[in-house]
Amino acid sequence: xxxxxxxxxxxxxxxxxxxxxxxxxxxxxxxxxxxxxxxxxxxxxxxxxxxxxxxxxxxxxxxxxxxxxxxxxxxxxxxxxxxxxxxxxxxxxxxxxxxxxxxxxxxxxxxxxxxxxxxxxxxxxxxxxxxxxxxxxxxxxxxxxxxxxxxxxxxxxxxxxxxxxxxxxxxxxxxxxxxxxxxxxxxxxxxxxxxxxxxxxxxxxxxxxxxxxxxxxxxxxxxxxxxxxxxxxxxxxxxxxxxxxxxxxxxxxxxxxxxxxxxxxxxxxxxxxxxxxxxxxxxxxxxxxxxxxxxxxxxxxxxxxxxxxxxxxxxxxxxxxxxxxxxxxxxxxxxxxxxx
Amino acid sequence: xxxxxxxxxxxxxxxxxxxxxxxxxxxxxxxxxxxxxxxxxxxxxxxxxxxxxxxxxxxxxxxxxxxxxxxxxxxxxxxxxxxxxxxxxxxxxxxxxxxxxxxxxxxxxxxxxxxxxxxxxxxxxxxxxxxxxxxxx
Numbered sequence: 013x014x015x016x017x018x019x020x021x022x023x024x025x026x027x028x029x030x031x032x033x034x035x036x037x038x039x040x041x042x043x044x045x046x047x048x049x050x051x052x053x054x055x056x057x058x059x060x061x062x063x064x065x066x067x068x069x070x071x072x073x074x075x076x077x078x079x080x081x082x083x084x085x086x087x088x089x090x091x092x093x094x095x096x097x098x099x100x101x102x103x104x105x106x107x108x109x110x111x112x113x114x115x116x117x118x119x120x121x122x123x124x125x126x127x128x129x130x131x132x133x134x135x136x137x138x139x140x141x142x143x144x145x146x147x148x149x150x151x152x153x154x155x156x157x158x159x160x161x162x163x164x165x166x167x168x169x170x171x172x173x174x175x176x177x178x179x180x181x182x183x184x185x186x187x188x189x190x191x192x193x194x195x196x197x198x199x200x201x202x203x204x205x206x207x208x209x210x211x212x213x214x215x216x217x218x219x220x221x222x223x224x225x226x227x228x229x230x231x232x233x234x235x236x237x238x239x240x241x242x243x244x245x246x247x248x249x250x251x252x253x254x255x256x257x258x259x260x261x262x263x264x265x266x267x268x269x270x271x272x273x274x275x276x277x278x279x280x281x282x283x284x285x286x287x288x289x290x291x292x293x294x295x296x297x298x299x300x301x302x303x304x305x306x307x308x309x310x311x312x313x314x315x316x317x318x319x320x321x322x323x324x325x326x327x328x329x330x331x332x333x334x335x336x337x338x339x340x341x342x343x344x345x346x347x348x349x350x351x352x
Numbered sequence: 353x354x355x356x357x358x359x360x361x362x363x364x365x366x367x368x369x370x371x372x373x374x375x376x377x378x379x380x381x382x383x384x385x386x387x388x389x390x391x392x393x394x395x396x397x398x399x400x401x402x403x404x405x406x407x408x409x410x411x412x413x414x415x416x417x418x419x420x421x422x423x424x425x426x427x428x429x430x431x432x433x434x435x436x437x438x439x440x441x442x443x444x445x446x447x448x449x450x451x452x453x454x455x456x457x458x459x460x461x462x463x464x465x466x467x468x469x470x471x472x473x474x475x476x477x478x479x480x481x482x483x484x485x486x487x488x489x
Binding site: 230 | 479480481482483484485
């Protein structure tokens with residue numbers, strides 16, 4: 013099967029393709045799914061017992077978690093003018109205060125930058141917008157943006173009450189690649205009283221499974237709607253000390269634009285300030301947390317298959333699945349343990 | 353009150369004991385007794401001292417000197433040692449009973465072993481799919 017991208021302007025994911033919930037053996041899982049963050053977000057909880065009261069308790073907790081997750085996401089989006097991130101990006105000064113949620117995500121962004129060897133960079137919004145709407149090129153009707161800036165040095169001053177961001181004037185942030193995994197992990201933390209729970213933040217998934225509990229997860233095939241590349245059976249095991257997982261996927265086939273005679277995508281390589289030249293169409297990483305998986309998956313795509321496999325071997329990940337433009341499916345050795 | 357704090361009048365000295373007058377000694381006519389000679393105590397003191405010194409020496413020697421070899425072994429007297437050769441115990445096969453061995457990845461079971469496959473938990477029929485995100489937060 014070959015990949016055809018050249019004649020498409022934008023590939024839009026199918027609606028509600030993230031969660032397919034079927035009846036489960038006792039005790040029944042409680043799943044609450046809603047549209048959020050431009051996609052689908054779901055919370056799946058196993059009640060503490062088979063009783064009606066336990067199921068109702070799980071449902072209340074799932075709904076409450078979704079509300080909290082939505083409130084956090086509203087502070088982090090760059091698609092509204094009232095979010096904390098939008099206010100930060102709009103502020104003119106070199107030193108701007110940020111609220112705790114945004115400060116926590118930016119703090120994680122700084123860690124993700126280190127985790128990925130500098131590949132995950134949240135200060136590349138201008139470069140991304142330039143890729144999406146190049147100056148005088150393509151069929152875009154949106155106003156053009158400035159060229160990517162070179163000085164992207166920023167820092168955080170953590171005070172006792174307020175955190176300040178210090179950055180070059182005009183430097184803007186894009187939390188793509190760090191926020192959804194962080195949100196999924198943060199939301200899963202609210203469900204600690206349940207034996208097993210999963211938070212799916214539009215494809216970036218935080219998972220906690222009790223001992224002996226096994227859930228099946230699919231990896232979407234970007235070449236075929238409603239098809240999976242692989243399925244993984246994740247198992248919680250007290251003996252192995254494994255119970256928490258993060259599963260995330262990044263790629264170049266969804267946010268992709270064709271300008272004139274060439275296609276481009278949204279994953280900016282900070283080393284060149286432009287969309288990465290990569291042979292990876294999609295990368296999925298199974299790690300200990302969703303935020304780590306998200307950062308490493310994004311870094312893998314930007315690095316390309318050869319460098320990605322080397323980089324992933326240096327991290328304590330549970331598995332990785334890379335789909336290349338040559339239709340190769342590359343798996344790290346630890347992945348085979350989980351194949352369904 | 354004033355009687356307590358005031359001057360106290362000195363009492364006169366009692367007059368029931370008149371001052372002695374010169375008189376002849378009462379026992380002046382009796383002869384002085386002859387003092388008896390006491391035995392010399394020094395030889396006995398020397399004997400007591402020597403005895404005490406001997407006792408102290410014996411006590412110190414008992415406390416400081418190491419115990420005899422026999423005392424350490426629990427016997428106060430010498431025991432004649434005899435080597436006794438026990439008859440060789442008949443060889444008996446040692447039976448190791450190992451009921452279960454959990455094989456690690458890469459290990460194989462012995463030829464005659466019964467291999468029981470650990471039942472893997474049946475996955476829940478819930479498929480949650482990871483995919484490239486839609487719009488970003």
